[in-house]
Amino acid sequence: MSPDLPPAGPSACDTRALVADVGGTNTRVAQAGADGIATDSVRRYANAEFPDLESVLVRYREETGCATPAAACVAVAGPVRDGVGRLTNLDWTFGGPSLAEATGAGLVAVLNDLQAQGHALGHLPEGAHRLVVEGHSAPGPQLVVGVGTGFNAAPVHDGPHGRIVAASECGHVTLPVRTDEDLRLSRFVALDHGYPGVEDVLSGRGLGAIDAWLAEETGQPGRRSSSEILAAFAAGEPRAREAVAVMVRMLGRVAGDLALIHLPYGGLHLIGGMARALTPWFEEFGFAEAFRDKGRFAPLMAEFRVTVIEDDYAALIGCARHLSDLAA
Incomplete structure (x- = not known):
């Protein structure tokens, strides 16, 4: 495969690589060739309609009728260990042997979805990044923070031997508490899962939890979906x-905490459907102020530039990039 894999236009069945982005709700599958992702090859499948990921990949190959790919890479919204991925919000587990059988590929890789996003950095098309917090742009570590069906983050380091994108499950760390309001919210969301995790507030279902907490605070108990709340x-x-x-203020605060942990002088990048949905109100509700509100470390926080990645193909591009690096 070529050393560079930007998104490409339509491509007729170029299956040197098969790539998939497995989210908590949907899976997207595409073909990647020497010119990048074939945009007309991308198909979306509802996970609820399939018993496992392998069935999705078999369906895709049947529908497209393309030749057997040389390599395949899957990005999964969940932990990956020893080449085995497990969806956090769905009972799907898969690894190299089963994916090789489903795709026919000789080379198979499994990444955490945030790792795939990290591998895409620097290879996204112009206009993919929307600046939301000013900061210094300089070479150095980067950080990808995902807010969608779940929450997670991954640090990105470029070194003499290539790119390293470390996996994590930081969406399940304890929600930060700074004010009395935070404490009441924390106690409320802990009722569902036994402890208050960041993902319980900063995710699609998290917006519903915040809304339900506000309803209880005002004596109007009831739960709504995130789409109903946004409407x-x-x-x-x-x-x-x-x-x-x-939610915007809490996202700013948590993103600021992660910036202090990882020092992303090369930029912090928000991705995911909920992040994009909230972006238009970052300024009104004080995202930047919450991000930088770290007392005597506020000057350090001014170093970090924050963008929102608005390219839907970023994880697929990252998978293709990772396969390219493995083949190099």
């Missing part, structure tokens, strides 16, 4: 607006 927000409902405001 109510668009209609100007005060409770929905407060739910979005709480």
